[in-house]
Amino acid sequence: MSQHTPQRGLFESGPAWEEDDRHAGLVASVVLAGPLDRPLDYLVPEKLAGSVEPGRRVRVPLGRSNRPTVGYCVAVSTRDIPGSGLKAVLDVEDERPLLSATMLELTAWMSERWMCRHGEVLEAVLPAGVREAAGSRQQPHFVLAPRATTPQPRLTPAQQRVIAAATAPLTASELADRSGASRAVITRMVKRGLLIEAAAPAVEKQALPADERPQLSPDQAAALTPICDAMREGRHETVVLFGVTGSGKTEVYLQAVEETLRYGKQAIVLVPEISLTPQTCSRFRRRFGTVAVLHSHLTPAERHREWRKIAAGDVGVVVGARSAVFAPTPRLGLLVIDEEHESSFKQSTAPRYHARDVAEWRCRRESIPLVLGSATPALETFQKCLTSEWRMASLPNRVGGTHLPGVLTVDLRDGPPRRAGGLTPRLEAGIRWALNAGGQVILLLNRRGFATHVQCHACGHTVICPQCDLSLTLHQPGSRGICHGCGRVIRIRPRCSECGEPGLSMRGSGTQRLEDRVARSFPDARVARMDADTMRRRGSHEATLDAFRNGEIDILVGTQMIAKGLDFPSVMLVGVVYADAALHLPDFRAGERTCQLITQVAGRSGRGPKGGRVVVQTATPEHPAIRAAAVHDYEAFVRHELPIREALGYPPFGQVIRFVIRSRSETAAREWAEHLAGRLRRQIEMASDAGNRIRVLGPAPAPIERLRDAWRWHLQIQGPDGGILRNLVRRATEGLRVPDSVAWIVDVDPVEML
């Protein structure tokens, strides 16, 4: 596909006249977003010589029809132009580079590291709002007129929504977007004088005086010192804060950020999900004033605005989820990842990067510290500390000396079969104890819906999704069967579709049924549920968390969502309703995830003076993941798990590359998976000595064998060295022509194995 291959004459040796034909010229390498792997070379015409530069986008002719296409200029150099010539750049899209040289280099590295196309990475690094230059024409921003802040007669519901949404200076389209009202409504409100034009976007508040800044404990100070040392000495160092919830990690981040700002530099703080961590965000806001919070609910124009402020160096602190690791800070001085073990830091669509690795690359490149914090560090992280590549700082105690709550494990195999809803008498007693003492309760059940499957009494038939082969989860009201694979909704009939008998039974409780059950057992308690079903609307997380904080909710039922961000002193009981929910998934991280989740949620109990308890219901109390979590000893789990990973060559002792092959045809999926596995195995044989520690697992049907009408097969290649693995995969897949009926993905360092 390279367009600069010189068209040689008849004489390969190159007679003198051919040399004369060549001349030097300015050449731009351009990466396109399409399926091309390599950059294409284009001549830079003289009139554009001053404006074509790396990091800006250019318009270039593509293909035989010379279709104008926008691509990213990644390099410009003076080179020999082949005799046959080069196509020329048509135009320049951006007034200034969207990406710095370092960020461009990062994207090239990512493309190599996660085996994805460079164009794909560039699109992921630059938010759509930036690429489209959304809102860059100065549009007027509106605020409420003073008279609109007092109750107004005769407002339509749409106008009321606009008034509720106008909490900051916003453009008309942003207002429409946030309120769901039409542009016409807003135009009328401007005419009526309810909305007035604001002079400029919100002026950033200045930081409050740092008087709330507490004196660090000796453990905290010992954690902060290596961070500040690295900063002062201008060198890279990764510091892992290993501390239970409430041990003061966030305070260490805050003071490290303060130090960064003192050097006139910028800090990026990554959190797993903004809407679940409002407390963390507001603490940063309170302490620093100028904080850019990159929320997933920002409009493209808002995102573009934040991006430009960060790039201009006007923002000292950036807080955001995974993609904030790409914030274009010109003077980065510190990067922090809170809850670094969370799998949301790995992107599940292409490019399948992990923010932790990207963060380390940036910090190494900028010679600055990286801080990773967690009560349950990923095994990859733990191992790097054990080998002293990274430095671990432990915060073993809670601030203020409150003790970790006692954990009671309830063996579900004992006693009478469980009643629907999943509460054992022990857990019920715990809830009653907490409520009587005026405390609050958190109940974790990591399964949504009412019943996880619906089965016929007579023939045992289970209702499944016709396009995914997954059992349908029953959701109430209305007896809807919802496929958690594809989201399809199917009405469940009272009779079995196989044998026609009436009497379907609902098996396996989800959060909905638990809520129902809890409400019936504790009729005086105020119960709320927090899961993907109840949290669809924007702002619903914050609303529920606020209500819980204000004591308007006694019992909060939810999925793993409630394991984060809930640091409230009146929580006296945490109940893990079914600890085994994710323990037996076909994933080598199942134990690690389970131990992390239980440890995290258990840490939410007993943060106040009245203390607290945890009840864990499990059918496998002897499992090391559950045993360790029950005594708040995550490290015990790590010590147990690491040798197993090592024996099997799994991360952190080896790397895994996973392939998922999808097709409407079961045969095509299987045959293609077998073909791919064959090619990989041949490459391994040819790799001589390096090959003997590399293995291919599979192919096999993926654990979710059918999804959205496609059959899924998967295989893994695994070995001690990621670079060698990637080269093997490249050689095995070079020039591979994929049949149209088959789609496949490559996932380097997968965290999702279903």
Ligand code: ADP
């Ligand atoms: P973590 O991030 O580990 O959950 P935090 O930093 O949120 O812990 O600390 C828990 C609580 O203790 C917070 O309310 C915080 O303000 C307070 N805190 C943290 N460090 C100190 C300290 N050195 N002295 C007094 N209070 C502190």
Ligand code: ZN
């Ligand atoms: Zn489905």
